[in-house]
Amino acid sequence: MSTPCSIFFFLLTTFENMIQFTNVTKRYPGGHQALSNVSFELKSGEMAFLTGHSGAGKSTLLKLITCIERPTAGQVMVNGKNLGKLGRRHVPAVRRQIGMIFQDHKLINERTVFDNVALPLVIAGLHNHQEIARRVRAALDKVGLLGKEKQYPVTLSSGEQQRVGIARAVVNKPALLLADEPTGNLDPDLAAEVMGLFGQFNQVGVTVLIVSHNIDLISRFRSRILHLENGGLV
């Protein structure tokens, strides 16, 4: 439940634009230009899709937002921070504001559902077991998996595994969710279910950017589509 205090804090720490790219070019060592002069903004609380063929530059764009890569030219702003000018020690704080979901969910198979979802909290330095348990259960509840804490990922269906990945992404209450082909391995019903979850998080104020090729699913949302071709937005 959001208290007036937490809503005030949310408004204080959230800028009008969650993501702003201004004339961003990314050239990899060896000279390959993955992004050319890309400019767009994603407003706080907005949900948008990112489409484009393989090699169009989608992953590079996500890597710039998560500080895995730095722009060769231009400016990348995330939640008010200019990432090109960010010192290395400030990168983890920016990453903590971002929940990332992958096509293959990247769960640790040797760890229980509970441990997988708790991981971002532990990495962020939370040690209070009761608080960790409370937050993990809240995240699992949001994705409809309460009660599965003790199971291992391999005992879950692919849709459930992806929902564990989503619980792990939201457990830290990020301001921004980035999903890289989150429904790529799911059948149409499960894919619709997972997309519905993103819609629900967006409805409570989380900014969402989803890389997807699933035009049928995308068309069910009234969200903006950013389309990349050969490193440029069209």
Ligand code: ADP
């Ligand atoms: P997408 O995610 O749309 O498939 P990418 O962002 O992965 O596209 O890649 C865009 C282009 O940049 C591709 O031509 C790819 O080969 C190139 N590229 C991606 N990563 C690297 C890298 N680390 N070094 C050199 N070239 C890269």
